[in-house]
Amino acid sequence: MIIKKSKISALLILILALAVGLISMVAAAQNNAPSDPIEKKAKNFIDNIKQNKDGGNNLKSLVDKTKDLSKFTNKYQVYNNTWGQNRWILENDGLLIETDDVGNPITFFNKVKKDQPPAAKYHGDITRLTDIKKLDKKTLLSIAKDVADKISKEEKVLVETTQMNDGYVAYKWSRSLQGYTYDTDFVLVILDPSDGGIVCMSKRFPSKDAAINIKISSDKAVEIAQNELMRNSSIEIFSVVKTELIIVNPNNYWKDKKDLSKFNDNARLAYAVTFKKVEPNNGEIIIWIDAESGKNIGGTQTR
Amino acid sequence: MFNTKRILSFLLVMVVTISASVNAFAAQAFVAYDNILNQGWNRAYYARDCFTAVGYGINYHYNDYFKSVVQSEIPSIRSFYVDTHGNSSAFSTRESDGSQGIISNTELGNWTDGYYKFAYIDACNCGTTDAFFKAFKMSYDTSKHQAFLGWQVTIYDDWSYTVFTRRVFSDLKAGETLNDSVWNARVESGKTGYAIYGDYFMTMNN
Numbered sequence: 001m002i003i004k005k006s007k008i009s010a011l012l013i014l015i016l017a018l019a020v021g022l023i024s025m026v027a028a029a030q031n032n033a034p035s036d037p038i039e040k041k042a043k044n045f046i047d048n049i050k051q052n053k054d055g056g057n058n059l060k061s062l063v064d065k066t067k068d069l070s071k072f073t074n075k076y077q078v079y080n081n082t083w084g085q086n087r088w089i090l091e092n093d094g095l096l097i098e099t100d101d102v103g104n105p106i107t108f109f110n111k112v113k114k115d116q117p118p119a120a121k122y123h124g125d126i127t128r129l130t131d132i133k134k135l136d137k138k139t140l141l142s143i144a145k146d147v148a149d150k151i152s153k154e155e156k157v158l159v160e161t162t163q164m165n166d167g168y169v170a171y172k173w174s175r176s177l178q179g180y181t182y183d184t185d186f187v188l189v190i191l192d193p194s195d196g197g198i199v200c201m202s203k204r205f206p207s208k209d210a211a212i213n214i215k216i217s218s219d220k221a222v223e224i225a226q227n228e229l230m231r232n233s234s235i236e237i238f239s240v241v242k243t244e245l246i247i248v249n250p251n252n253y254w255k256d257k258k259d260l261s262k263f264n265d266n267a268r269l270a271y272a273v274t275f276k277k278v279e280p281n282n283g284e285i286i287i288w289i290d291a292e293s294g295k296n297i298g299g300t301q302t303r
Numbered sequence: 304m305f306n307t308k309r310i311l312s313f314l315l316v317m318v319v320t321i322s323a324s325v326n327a328f329a330a331q332a333f334v335a336y337d338n339i340l341n342q343g344w345n346r347a348y349y350a351r352d353c354f355t356a357v358g359y360g361i362n363y364h365y366n367d368y369f370k371s372v373v374q375s376e377i378p379s380i381r382s383f384y385v386d387t388h389g390n391s392s393a394f395s396t397r398e399s400d401g402s403q404g405i406i407s408n409t410e411l412g413n414w415t416d417g418y419y420k421f422a423y424i425d426a427c428n429c430g431t432t433d434a435f436f437k438a439f440k441m442s443y444d445t446s447k448h449q450a451f452l453g454w455q456v457t458i459y460d461d462w463s464y465t466v467f468t469r470r471v472f473s474d475l476k477a478g479e480t481l482n483d484s485v486w487n488a489r490v491e492s493g494k495t496g497y498a499i500y501g502d503y504f505m506t507m508n509n
Contacts, residue, residue: 165498202490
């Protein structure tokens with residue numbers, strides 16, 4: 001009987017140990033690989049952007065602040081009325097990730113960098129930031145390109161590099177299709193020039209794919225644009241500055257019935273004809289002539 | 304059994320509280336747009352909404368956004384938003400005959416008087432230097448919690464710039480700092496050519 005009892009006890013202990021082990025393994029697995037598909041995508045995204053291609057750590061400023069970057073303490077859904085989308089926000093002490101409604105990341109914030117812009121202590125005077133050691137431009141651009149490709153695999157063209165007023169450096173890509181750039185859709189990457197760390201990044205591709213049909217010539221587009229503007233007697237135009245084919249979101253800017261209260265995601269390939277104007281203000285006006293129909297579909301003006 | 308002293312103290316506290324509230328709500332903000340810009344109304348709407356929410360009365364102008372109106376009202380307003388044309392040293396108004404009025408930073412500096420909490424000139428290049436910040440007699444002393452926001456680049460009357468301004472004012476209205484507000488605005492709009500002078504971490508309530 002004594003032997004039997006001890007056997008049963010040993011068996012029970014073994015079962016208990018196995019159960020505890022199993023529970024621990026499940027818990028550990030849950031910590032490392034969240035079952036929530038939105039969190040899973042966000043975690044994969046963080047793992048992907050942590051390392052830059054040169055072996056450095058894009059997020060090293062966050063290491064001291066947040067030990068486990070993939071562990072989110074706050075998750076909620078918001079509706080963005082600018083672009084008319086539902087989004088998920090996931091955040092912890094160190095970072096914030098915004099995704100589209102199915103979990104594809106569209107925004108990343110490094111909160112440490114956000115709360116300490118280098119120029120804040122000089123109240124915006126970046127000329128006083130000369131004491132900051134910066135990485136060279138080529139290295140920074142290489143990091144920015146690498147990061148941009150992690151948030152967007154789509155075709156895009158680098159259109160801007162800006163030394164920002166807060167001391168950071170911004171790189172902006174326009175979404176493109178068969179070489180034609182979108183006027184609105186972009187990828188933005190902002191880096192800290194002192195260490196190449198990611199400050200923030202965002203991807204906004206709100207436009208639908210445009211059809212690439214070109215039925216009128218550049219000269220014809222300029223002629224149509226000039227005629228359209230001559231109807232508007234309050235604008236005195238000077239000369240054509242440039243004409244380029246881009247993908248725009250029609251807004252009927254130069255017509256009486258404008259459509260400017262919300263974003264139009266029906267993108268069109270158009271000739272953007274830019275004129276220098278003198279009256280009633282100096283500046284430029286841009287008129288969009290649809291590359292397929294030849295119609296005036298809108299534009300903009302400088303302020 | 305009424306305690307006269309207590310009642311009087313209570314009434315005194317009430318009077319002081321009500322006066323303080325009236326005082327806070329007596330502050331005026333100036334919001335205007337040049338109606339030659341098709342989306343000016345959209346951006347100005349958000350400015351007006353933000354200032355109203357934090358307790359300002361609004362001096363709102365579009366059909367009468369004249370230079371003389373700015374000159375007469377600027378000494379008594381405490382926050383300022385205009386949506387118009389500009390350059391590094393001046394911004395414009397729209398006069399009754401349709402012509403452009405020009406207000407230089409020097410002129411503005413001669414008209415401003417007292418403390419200004421927040422000013423945003425939403426026009427090309429008005430934030431290239433701190434000239435307008437100084438015209439509003441703002442201080443780099445962050446304990447004053449005041450700031451100027453402007454652009455260092457040529458800007459357009461388009462949806463993306465509208466998104467930027469709408470987001471800045473929506474977030475300020477929600478109690479965010481100016482730094483957080485422009486941060487959110489830039490990732491949403493892709494626009495990065497702005498400049499802040501003064502206290503990056505001011506809110507509309509501090």
